[in-house]
Amino acid sequence: MKIKWNRRITRRYLVIVLYGGWAAMLASLWSANRLEPALALLALPAGLAFAGALGWLMHFGRTYGEIDDTRGKYLDERQTNVRNAATTQAYHLFTGTACLWLLYEYIARTAAKLSLWTPSLDGEYQAIMGTAVVLAMTLPAALIAWHEPDGEEFENEKMRETA
Numbered sequence: 001m002k003i004k005w006n007r008r009i010t011r012r013y014l015v016i017v018l019y020g021g022w023a024a025m026l027a028s029l030w031s032a033n034r035l036e037p038a039l040a041l042l043a044l045p046a047g048l049a050f051a052g053a054l055g056w057l058m059h060f061g062r063t064y065g066e067i068d069d070t071r072g073k074y075l076d077e078r079q080t081n082v083r084n085a086a087t088t089q090a091y092h093l094f095t096g097t098a099c100l101w102l103l104y105e106y107i108a109r110t111a112a113k114l115s116l117w118t119p120s121l122d123g124e125y126q127a128i129m130g131t132a133v134v135l136a137m138t139l140p141a142a143l144i145a146w147h148e149p150d151g152e153e154f155e156n157e158k159m160r161e162t163a
Contacts, residue, residue, distance in 0.1 A: 006151025011060070014053050015142045021050030022134055026127050054134075057141050082144060090139035098132070 024046035032040035075083065108116035119125050 011145035018053035086143040
């Protein structure tokens with residue numbers, strides 16, 4: 001089955017499956033730890049969906065906009081600007097989220113009267129660190145996949161269908 005990367009809706013589904021699969025996998029493992037061990041079985045399909053989406057998104061991020069010619073593979077000026085803007089936006093989102101987490105962690109640990117949740121198990125810290133790694137790896141490519149318009153081939157296909 002050939003995935004049509006030139007369609008924005010396909011790329012958006014991919015981003016949703018990626019982060020939804022990660023969240024479902026973490027939720028099922030957390031539930032298995034706290035509620036019912038059999039719920040850990042739900043982590044398998046969620047993990048497979050996450051791994052598949054991660055592979056496709058990483059492939060998309062590596063090959064986005066590459067132009068093949070006699071000089072090799074390169075990006076044109078617009079594609080380089082899109083890549084740089086996505087990386088900058090991802091950096092701002094990631095560091096902003098990390099700063100908010102550090103602030104929350106500080107308040108939760110120093111203001112005992114508030115009774116805020118803090119990670120106490122190793123698995124909870126591993127989930128937080130794993131999420132940080134997943135975001136650091138995927139956020140620039142996910143932003144490009146989410147925001148880029150439909151490709152020329154898809155637009156030409158729509159024009160032929162309406163003619």
